[in-house]
Amino acid sequence: xxxxxxxxxxxxxxxxxxxxxxxxxxxxxxxxxxxxxxxxxxxxxxxxxxxxxxxxxxxxxxxxxxxxxxxxxxxxxxxxxxxxxxxxxxxxxxxxxxxxxxxxxxxxxxxxxxxxxxxxxxxxxxxxxxxxxxxxxxxxxxxxxxxxxxxxxxxxxxxxxxxxxxxxxxxxxxxxxxxxxxxxxxxxxxxxxxxxxxxxxxxxxxxxxxxxxxxxxxxxxxx
Numbered sequence: 001x002x003x004x005x006x007x008x009x010x011x012x013x014x015x016x017x018x019x020x021x022x023x024x025x026x027x028x029x030x031x032x033x034x035x036x037x038x039x040x041x042x043x044x045x046x047x048x049x050x051x052x053x054x055x056x057x058x059x060x061x062x063x064x065x066x067x068x069x070x071x072x073x074x075x076x077x078x079x080x081x082x083x084x085x086x087x088x089x090x091x092x093x094x095x096x097x098x099x100x101x102x103x104x105x106x107x108x109x110x111x112x113x114x115x116x117x118x119x120x121x122x123x124x125x126x127x128x129x130x131x132x133x134x135x136x137x138x139x140x141x142x143x144x145x146x147x148x149x150x151x152x153x154x155x156x157x158x159x160x161x162x163x164x165x166x167x168x169x170x171x172x173x174x175x176x177x178x179x180x181x182x183x184x185x186x187x188x189x190x191x192x193x194x195x196x197x198x199x200x201x202x203x204x205x206x207x208x209x210x211x212x213x214x215x216x217x218x219x220x221x222x223x
Contacts, residue, residue, distance in 0.1 A: 008090040009112065010057035010102050013072065016081035019056065020072075021048075028078040034124040039070040044100055051095050055106040057088060062100030070127030073146050077125035083147070085115045118158045120182065121146025136169060140178035143168050152189060160187055181207060 015023035028034055043065060048056050058066055066072050076083055091108040121144070128142045140163035148158035159181075166176030181187055187200075190210060209216055 008059070010059060010088050010090045010109075011063040012055065012057045012086040012088065013066075013075075014084045014086065015076070015079045020075050020079070020083075023079045023081070024075050027080070032078075034078050037124045037126050038074050039127045041069070041071050043069070045098055047096055047098075047101075048103065051103045054095050054103050055109060057090075057102045057104070057109070059097075059100055059102060065100060067145065068143075070125065073119070073121055073125040073144075074127065076119035076147065077121060077123045083117050083119065085117060085149075087112045087114070113153075115149055115151065116156050116158070117147045117149045119146055120148050120161050120180075138165060138168055140165060148185075157186075159185060181205070 013020040044062070048054075089110040089112055090102055091104050091110070093108060094102050094104040096103040125146065131138065131142045143165070144161065144163045146161050148161050150156050150158045160179040162177045162179040164175075164177055166174055169176075179187065190213070
């Protein structure tokens with residue numbers, strides 16, 4: 001028996017129920033000075049105008065490039081409203097595709113999951129200069145993801161913004177992130193790991209720690 005091929009996941013970013021590119025055009029016209037800080041997007045072929053009634057999604061390569069280039073952070077720094085990331089299954093028949101994007105009839109696209117998120121970075125976002133040091137040397141500011149994601153199904157609660165240092169440095173067995181937790185927020189829902197161990201090192205701030213159903217340590221207390 002031959003196994004069925006795994007369907008490719010494609011990605012779409014929206015704001016207020018419209019594509020993020022369209023939302024930016026409305027919120028930040030070409031005369032707007034904020035466009036002076038817009039990261040380069042020449043890597044993305046401009047073909048969507050040829051398919052006005054179709055839906056455009058990123059491939060995984062396009063998703064990574066969109067985020068790493070700083071374009072996502074900049075776009076969401078100039079719009080206001082509800083932001084979502086949609087994960088969908090690539091249909092067998094598409095109208096156009098390249099390495100970065102897929103264009104298809106929306107009726108043919110099967111949505112797999114939706115995430116809401118909140119942009120929490122500077123406005124407008126200014127992408128850091130390219131870090132030309134060796135890969136083993138890095139700074140969290142150059143890979144900061146300013147979109148706090150709501151990762152739990154049925155909840156709009158978002159958590160930290162983070163820089164995936166371990167992934168960026170090529171680590172495969174250790175997840176190593178630099179996270180910013182804003183006042184009034186949680187790092188996650190209460191949970192447990194069956195095999196992994198988790199270590200949190202606080203660089204700055206006074207967080208409270210919730211362990212085994214109790215507020216086990218309150219910063220500044222005598223516990």
